[in-house]
Amino acid sequence: MGDHFQIIVDLDATAADAAELGGRALDWLVREGIVRAGRTDCVPGARTGHPPGEKWAKAVLEPDWEPTDGLDIKKGRRVFLGGQGDARYAICPRCAARTWFYTERWEPIEEASTAFDEAIRTWDATGEAKARCPSCEQDSDLTAWRWDGDYYAFGYLGLEFWNWPVFAPRFLADLARVLDDHRVAAVGGKL
Ligand SMILES: [Zn+2]
Incomplete structure (x- = not known):
C-alpha cells in the first residue's frame, strides 16, 4: 500500500513570512473544520500533526474514503518533491520548450539533468538559482520552471x-486567498 x-x-512565501502565513493557514483550516487544532500522532515520519476535522470532506474532490492521517506544516526553505519517480522533463518559462531528462520509456538521457540537478542543489543551499534552457539558451529562475507532473x-x-483524497481545486483557491492570493502548487506522491 x-x-x-x-x-x-506557497510559492510566494519568503523566509521572513512563512511562519506567520503557516499559522494563518492553520487557523483557517481549523475554523473551517478541515483539520483539528490539537496535535496527535497522525503523520508518518513526523512526531505529531493535525488530524482531519469533522468537515474534512469539503476540501476534497471525491469524499469516497476518509483521510486516515493528518497535516504537517513545513516552514523554512525546502525542495518539495513528489515521492517515487522523477520529473521526465522541465518546461522553460520563456520559450515553453521541454528539456527531457528521460525518454518516453523512462530511459535516462545522458547529461540532460546535470545542470538542473546543480541548480536545485544551489537553490536548496541559498534560495536562489537559475537554470539555462538548452532550446532558447536563456537563463531563468529555477522557481519559474514547470515540471512534468508538478x-x-x-x-x-x-x-x-x-x-x-485528492483536494478540490476550489479548496486550493480558497486556501490561496487566505495566503494573500499567493500562487500555490500541489505536489503529491507516495512513499
Ligand atoms: Zn527556453
Missing part, C-alpha cells in the same frame, strides 16, 4: 497532508 501525501506549497516545488511553506 504505502502512504500517499499531497503538499500544498514533481518539484521550491518554497518556504508547505502544508503536507498524509493519506487524504
Whole structure:
C-alpha cells in the first residue's frame, strides 16, 4: 500500500513570512473544520500533526474514503518533491520548450539533468538559482520552471497532508486567498 501525501506549497512565501502565513493557514483550516487544532500522532515520519476535522470532506474532490492521517506544516526553505519517480522533463518559462531528462520509456538521457540537478542543489543551499534552457539558451529562475507532473516545488511553506483524497481545486483557491492570493502548487506522491 504505502502512504500517499499531497503538499500544498506557497510559492510566494519568503523566509521572513512563512511562519506567520503557516499559522494563518492553520487557523483557517481549523475554523473551517478541515483539520483539528490539537496535535496527535497522525503523520508518518513526523512526531505529531493535525488530524482531519469533522468537515474534512469539503476540501476534497471525491469524499469516497476518509483521510486516515493528518497535516504537517513545513516552514523554512525546502525542495518539495513528489515521492517515487522523477520529473521526465522541465518546461522553460520563456520559450515553453521541454528539456527531457528521460525518454518516453523512462530511459535516462545522458547529461540532460546535470545542470538542473546543480541548480536545485544551489537553490536548496541559498534560495536562489537559475537554470539555462538548452532550446532558447536563456537563463531563468529555477522557481519559474514547470515540471512534468508538478514533481518539484521550491518554497518556504508547505502544508503536507498524509493519506487524504485528492483536494478540490476550489479548496486550493480558497486556501490561496487566505495566503494573500499567493500562487500555490500541489505536489503529491507516495512513499
Ligand atoms: Zn527556453
